Amino acid sequence: MPFIPHTEEDVRRMLEVIGVQQIDDLFDEIPPTLRAKAMQVVPEGMSEMEVTALMQARARDDGQPACFIGAGAYDHHIPAAVWQIATRGEFYSAYTPYQAEASQGTLQLLYEYQSMMTALMAMDVSNASLYDGASGLAEAVLMAVRVNRKSKSRRILVPRTLNPAYRKTVHSIVRNQSIELVEVPFDTIAGQIDMAALQAHAGEDFAALVIPQPNFFGVLEDVDVLTDFAHANGMLAIAVVNPLAMAVIKPPGEWGEAGADIACGEGQPLGAPLSSGGPYFGFMCCKQEMVRQMPGRIIGRTVDLEGKPGYALTLQAREQHIRRSKATSNICTNQGLLVTAATIHMALLGGEGLSRVAAACHANTAQLIAQLTAIDGVERVFDGPVFHEGVLRLTAPVADVLRSLAAHNVLGGFDLADDYPELGDALLVCATEMRTAGEIAEYATKLARVMAARTQAKCPVEPKFN
Amino acid sequence: MLIHELSRPGRRAFAQAPKDKPALEGIPAALLRRETAALPEVSEMQAVRHYTRLSQKNFSIDTQFYPLGSCTMKYNPRACNSLAMLPGLLARHPHAPASHSQGFLACMYDLQEMLKDVTGMKSVSLVPAAGAQGEFAGVAMIRAYHDSRGDTQRCEIIVPDAAHGTNPATAVMCGYKVREIPTLDDGDVDVEALKKALGPQTAGIMLTNPSTVGVFERRITEIARLVHEAGGLLYYDGANLNAILGKVRPGDMGFDVIHMNLHKTFSTPHGGGGPGAGPVGVSQRLIPFLPVPMVGFDGHDYFWLTEKDCPQTIGKLSAFAGNAGVLLRAYVYALLLGREGMVRVAEYATLNANYLAKRLADAGFELAYPKRRATHEFIITLKRQAKDLGITAMDFAKRLLDHGYHAPTTYFPLLVPECFLIEPTETEAMDALDGFVEAMTKIQSEAENTPEVVKTAPHSLPVRRLDDVRAARELDLRWNQTS
Numbered sequence: 001m002p003f004i005p006h007t008e009e010d011v012r013r014m015l016e017v018i019g020v021q022q023i024d025d026l027f028d029e030i031p032p033t034l035r036a037k038a039m040q041v042v043p044e045g046m047s048e049m050e051v052t053a054l055m056q057a058r059a060r061d062d063g064q065p066a067c068f069i070g071a072g073a074y075d076h077h078i079p080a081a082v083w084q085i086a087t088r089g090e091f092y093s094a095y096t097p098y099q100a101e102a103s104q105g106t107l108q109l110l111y112e113y114q115s116m117m118t119a120l121m122a123m124d125v126s127n128a129s130l131y132d133g134a135s136g137l138a139e140a141v142l143m144a145v146r147v148n149r150k151s152k153s154r155r156i157l158v159p160r161t162l163n164p165a166y167r168k169t170v171h172s173i174v175r176n177q178s179i180e181l182v183e184v185p186f187d188t189i190a191g192q193i194d195m196a197a198l199q200a201h202a203g204e205d206f207a208a209l210v211i212p213q214p215n216f217f218g219v220l221e222d223v224d225v226l227t228d229f230a231h232a233n234g235m236l237a238i239a240v241v242n243p244l245a246m247a248v249i250k251p252p253g254e255w256g257e258a259g260a261d262i263a264c265g266e267g268q269p270l271g272a273p274l275s276s277g278g279p280y281f282g283f284m285c286c287k288q289e290m291v292r293q294m295p296g297r298i299i300g301r302t303v304d305l306e307g308k309p310g311y312a313l314t315l316q317a318r319e320q321h322i323r324r325s326k327a328t329s330n331i332c333t334n335q336g337l338l339v340t341a342a343t344i345h346m347a348l349l350g351g352e353g354l355s356r357v358a359a360a361c362h363a364n365t366a367q368l369i370a371q372l373t374a375i376d377g378v379e380r381v382f383d384g385p386v387f388h389e390g391v392l393r394l395t396a397p398v399a400d401v402l403r404s405l406a407a408h409n410v411l412g413g414f415d416l417a418d419d420y421p422e423l424g425d426a427l428l429v430c431a432t433e434m435r436t437a438g439e440i441a442e443y444a445t446k447l448a449r450v451m452a453a454r455t456q457a458k459c460p461v462e463p464k465f466n
Numbered sequence: 467m468l469i470h471e472l473s474r475p476g477r478r479a480f481a482q483a484p485k486d487k488p489a490l491e492g493i494p495a496a497l498l499r500r501e502t503a504a505l506p507e508v509s510e511m512q513a514v515r516h517y518t519r520l521s522q523k524n525f526s527i528d529t530q531f532y533p534l535g536s537c538t539m540k541y542n543p544r545a546c547n548s549l550a551m552l553p554g555l556l557a558r559h560p561h562a563p564a565s566h567s568q569g570f571l572a573c574m575y576d577l578q579e580m581l582k583d584v585t586g587m588k589s590v591s592l593v594p595a596a597g598a599q600g601e602f603a604g605v606a607m608i609r610a611y612h613d614s615r616g617d618t619q620r621c622e623i624i625v626p627d628a629a630h631g632t633n634p635a636t637a638v639m640c641g642y643k644v645r646e647i648p649t650l651d652d653g654d655v656d657v658e659a660l661k662k663a664l665g666p667q668t669a670g671i672m673l674t675n676p677s678t679v680g681v682f683e684r685r686i687t688e689i690a691r692l693v694h695e696a697g698g699l700l701y702y703d704g705a706n707l708n709a710i711l712g713k714v715r716p717g718d719m720g721f722d723v724i725h726m727n728l729h730k731t732f733s734t735p736h737g738g739g740g741p742g743a744g745p746v747g748v749s750q751r752l753i754p755f756l757p758v759p760m761v762g763f764d765g766h767d768y769f770w771l772t773e774k775d776c777p778q779t780i781g782k783l784s785a786f787a788g789n790a791g792v793l794l795r796a797y798v799y800a801l802l803l804g805r806e807g808m809v810r811v812a813e814y815a816t817l818n819a820n821y822l823a824k825r826l827a828d829a830g831f832e833l834a835y836p837k838r839r840a841t842h843e844f845i846i847t848l849k850r851q852a853k854d855l856g857i858t859a860m861d862f863a864k865r866l867l868d869h870g871y872h873a874p875t876t877y878f879p880l881l882v883p884e885c886f887l888i889e890p891t892e893t894e895a896m897d898a899l900d901g902f903v904e905a906m907t908k909i910q911s912e913a914e915n916t917p918e919v920v921k922t923a924p925h926s927l928p929v930r931r932l933d934d935v936r937a938a939r940e941l942d943l944r945w946n947q948t949s
Contacts, residue, residue, distance in 0.1 A: 002807055003541055003733075004814045005895040014821040014896060017828075023813045026820055027713055029682045029839045036715045038805065041583035045804025048545045055798065059554030061569030062562070069561045072785050079482040081514050083551070089528025090521035093542050095736035098534075098875075100934075101927045102867045105523035106738040112469050112506075115945035119504045125943045128739070131595035134785035142639075165785040168773075172757070172781030173602070176609060176641035220497050248490055250499050266785065273551075276570055277560030277786025278595065279741035291941070297739065302937035305922065310929035314937040320598070320635035321878070325644045330635035333596040333729065337737025347469050347513045351503035353483030363488035385493045406563050414561055433484055 002045060063409065066439045068368070070389045070430025071216070071414035072133070072163050073277060074269050076244070076357065077434060078341075079348045082271050086341040096297070096333070100312040101304075106336065107311035110299040113343040120246050120346070120354075121239075121263045122253030123285035127296035129334040133266025134166040136282025137210070137240055138173035139295045139329055140264045143286070144208035144236045145179060146293045146328070147261070151234055153205040159184040159193045161215035162240065164419040182206070188422075191219040191382025191391065198229060208236040211260065213252075214245060217428065218365070218389025219382055227256030236261040243283065244269035244361070245387045247354035252285070262286045271345030272338050281335035281342065292318060295329030360433035361388035364440065368431040371444035377451045381426055389430040391416065391423070396454045398427045404450045410443050469506045469516050470945045479510040523928045524738070525872045531898050533822075535843045535875035535887025536630070536678060538708045538730030540815075543799060546734065550794035560786040564769050570790070571768030574761040577797045578745075584808060585707075585724055586717025587747030591756040593788035597705060600725025600744025601636040601672070606780040607723055607748065607755040608670045608699045609640050614755075614778065617697070620669035624698075626655050628679050628879040630705060633672045642669055649881060653681040653835045655689060664696040674703040675719065676710065676841035678879045679834065680819075680887065690720025699723065699752075704744075707731040708891070709816060709842035712809030722749045731811075732796035743792040754778040759787050814892035815842040818899060822890050825903045830910065834882045843889035845882050852884045857913040857920050859884040864931060865912070865923035869905035 006014075011023070020026060027035075046054070067075050086092070090105060097103030097110075110128045117126040130136040141156050158167060158181045171181060184201075187194045192215065209230040214220050223239070230237040239252035239260035246252075252260035268280040286294050292315060300314035320327040349357065365388045372378050377395035394401055398415040405412040413429040420426060431440055490498065508516070525532065532539040550556075558570055578590045594600035605623065612620045622645045623637035634644040647659045655673070671693050675683040683689070693700050702716040702724035708731045716724045728734050729742040736742075748756060758779045760771040770787075773779055803811065823844040827833050834845035848859045863873035863886070875887040890899055913920050924930065 001810055002802055003543060003893050004810055005893065006814060010896045011817070014817055018820045018824050023817050026816045026839060029684055030714050031684065031687065034687070034714045034718055036586070036713055036718065039583045039712060039808065042580045042800065042805040042808060045807045046801050048802065051545065051798055051801045052549060054801070055549040055552060058569030058573060059552040062554050062558055062566050064554060064557055065562070065566055067559050069559045071561055073560050075557070075559065079479070079510070081510060085514065085517045085521065087547060088518070088521045090524040090526045091738050092547070092735045093527035094524045094738045095532070095534060095537055095539060096739040099525070099863065099867060099873050100932050101864065101924050101929055102525040102872055104928045105520040108468070108523070109517065109520055112945070114943055115468070115470060116505055118944045131599060132784045135595065135599070135783060163785065165782060168782045169784060172606070172783060176606060177639065178641070220493065224496065246499070247503055248499050249493075250497055251503070273556045274559050275556055276558045276790035277788070278784065279789040279791050291943070298943060300937035301942040302933045304930035304932050306930050308929055310932045312932045312934055312937045314934070314941070320631035322631070324631045325634035325638045327631065327635040330598045330602060330632045330639050332598045332632050333740040333742040335741045336739030337735065337741060340738060344513060344517050347506050347508060347516070348479040348482045348510060350478055350507045351505040352478055352507070354505070355502060356483045356487045359487045359490055360484040362490055366491065385497065402563065406565050411559060411562055411566070
């Protein structure tokens with residue numbers, strides 16, 4: 001029996017001790033009318049060899065195309081040691097460290113993680129993870145409403161330059177608590193938050209302003225001005241950042257005069273494989289004085305009864321298992337194993353290694369954009385500075401172009417048509433440090449061919465943007 | 467020692483990062499970081515050795531019996547991990563087009579269909595990232611359902627006092643007031659109190675069955691009828707699904723929405739606190755509200771179902787489609803078990819729990835619900851030891867660690883004093899259960915003869931008992947060179 005160690009003799013003895021005839025007798029408190037019939041859809045059990053063959057075939061089906069898509073998930077090199085250690089059974093098969101003395105490995109690692117994240121973000125404190133970047137931002141919004149006592153409103157300013165998947169997720173999660181998300185438009189030249197539109201909200205009552213860095217277009221926002229604007233108007237500044245970018249870009253704790261109040265984002269670039277969108281992890285840091293309103297697990301250093309240092313879950317009075325309906329969040333299980341990987345990843349790369357990865361991504365993307373915009377019918381949309389993504393406008397429907405490229409095993413980017421129809425035929429591209437010069441040149445060649453074929457076929461497409 | 471204390475300026479794991487650091491052209495200086503982030507500077511071997519050693523300070527399923535009640539700490543088959551990490555699956559971008567995703571989408575579709583079969587629900591969404599997010603999705607759907615009918619007076623969610631803390635916390639996140647109802651002495655919900663609590667203000671009830679006190683809620687059909695008659699819906703917390711897999715289905719019990727903890731019942735790893743996966747299943751009337759994206763199949767191709775296809779959806783709960791890698795592990799597990807293996811999970815989990823309960827009772831420990839059949843877990847109360855000997859459940863828990871056993875869940879559910887919630891799972895052999903009884907018996911004898919040994923336990927772990935009060939009072943939440 002797969003994963004069940006009992007011999008017939010064991011079962012006989014155990015039933016005898018319990019005092020029943022057969023195992024099914026143990027289900028005698030379930031009303032007979034409720035007993036389930038045999039499953040229909042679940043197949044008969046397969047051997048490990050059979051399942052392996054099936055999964056290998058399925059994995060092969062999906063191929064391994066050259067990926068120029070970013071849009072919130074990035075293809076980075078992960079040192080071999082990261083997952084070899086993270087999947088050691090002692091990390092992989094342990095649970096939430098409720099018994100601190102038997103979980104010092106996980107607890108110390110999480111304390112190190114908190115230390116690394118606060119250093120990277122230049123913030124005071126960090127929690128031990130949330131589900132992902134988008135749901136993490138929803139938690140940051142709820143936290144801001146709790147923290148900002150000056151604001152009587154439950155309104156949050158959310159720029160249209162924020163990842164649309166994050167805007168949707170935040171909406172789904174906070175809508176039932178009568179929190180209102182007010183959109184701030186973007187400057188169509190720079191691809192940044194429209195400062196004039198934001199200024200129009202000066203003096204109004206909002207609990208917080210969300211500031212993405214870089215924003216969804218890959219463009220870097222003027223974070224100092226935005227943070228100071230928020231604070232001057234009684235709002236908290238919530239930073240939503242790519243943690244890899246923070247190795248080279250000014251971190252949230254240093255934004256403006258006083259720094260961002262809450263910093264959160266998607267931890268995936270720190271050691272999590274793309275893996276179809278998860279598991280990743282959301283990180284969250286904040287100022288010291290807000291720590292008691294932060295959701296999620298927090299680890300503290302303390303001492304044992306002999307005075308020896310040790311680590312334990314702390315400030316548990318914020319959490320659902322103690323505070324129940326008055327908790328800061330309902331979160332229980334978080335993304336511990338991903339944080340384990342991220343901690344090892346950050347330790348291996350260090351500040352210098354991460355900044356090299358970030359710089360390589362920036363250079364590759366600059367190279368990619370230069371080569372692609374040299375093609376007829378491809379131009380850059382925004383002139384604001386970018387980190388490792390950029391928006392291009394094509395003189396052809398993006399969906400068609402992407403389909404042609406995919407047929408040639410190139411995933412050419414993320415189609416912005418659904419989320420930003422006002423941009424016309426716009427495409428978001430990304431080249432991480434993983435994309436070689438050869439792959440970038442190959443993409444340019446294939447895109448040139450696709451664009452040329454469309455021109456020759458004399459099917460010009462009217463640009464929708466004006 | 468912290469990794470930070472091994473750090474030396476200029477040391478690096480050179481093979482891991484790009485050789486060069488190109489200039490950051492085109493980025494204004496004011497936007498750049500001024501100083502390199504103060505992360506540890508260590509060699510590859512130092513990092514490997516440090517984290518390997520840290521891992522060795524953990525108890526885990528792979529190294530210890532881990533009977534943590536309500537957490538289903540069963541063996542995590544290694545094949546689930548290695549097959550979910552096949553290069554093609556690992557490298558797939560979440561926005562990869564359907565043309566390059568048929569293999570992955572087929573796995574997700576199959577899993578949706580299997581979970582429907584297992585639970586008796588009409589449709590399943592895999593996206594919630596953990597149990598608590600599944601609960602959120604479930605209660606948000608209940609609210610969306612009432613709202614869609616213009617039935618906006620329903621402002622209360624009923625929760626038994628024994629429920630997981632996530633239940634009331636979730637209800638509040640969905641904008642509801644929480645109304646608690648008591649549990650009877652025999653462990654069942656107090657149906658008379660339920661009747662009094664029900665009314666036009668009732669949006670729904672959140673129940674776990676088997677309940678958090680480790681017994682099957684025998685009047686579930688009546689409860690479902692009463693709640694439905696009052697216009698409310700029933701939410702099933704799937705934390706304890708392991709006990710009834712293939713034996714009874716939440717859909718047949720009358721539940722409208724359930725979440726499943728795949729990191730419990732479907733044996734995906736707990737990872738030191740996650741990631742989990744908390745798919746939700748619904749009855750017919752809640753199908754339009756399921757969170758997106760889901761996977762559809764037209765007989766030929768697999769494709770994503772998004773907001774466009776599901777206009778009444780409660781929406782997205784994360785940036786992509788949930789914890790895909792966890793879902794793949796659960797899928798592999800389900801294939802390895804098959805339909806006959808699923809039923810065996812419930813049977814042997816229940817056999818182990820009843821055997822362990824009986825042996826502990828025979829050894830003199832007090833069962834909280836002695837007249838009831840244990841399900842996959844059961845509760846003992848150490849209130850007598852606390853009163854007579856001054857040895858608490860916490861003391862027993864810490865001393866168990868010295869004996870090489872992870873402690874059961876302590877002090878939960880809150881209504882049983884000095885309790886242990888014990889869940890052995892189906893993957894433990896009888897010998898392991900016998901060893902646990904022996905350790906408990908030994909600790910009992912120590913409690914009577916050398917109580918100090920128990921009160922000051924653990925003695926053989928990397929640290930002695932930790933000062934939690936100090937941890938909360940003198941907050942030290944990160945390394946700081948000067949400290």
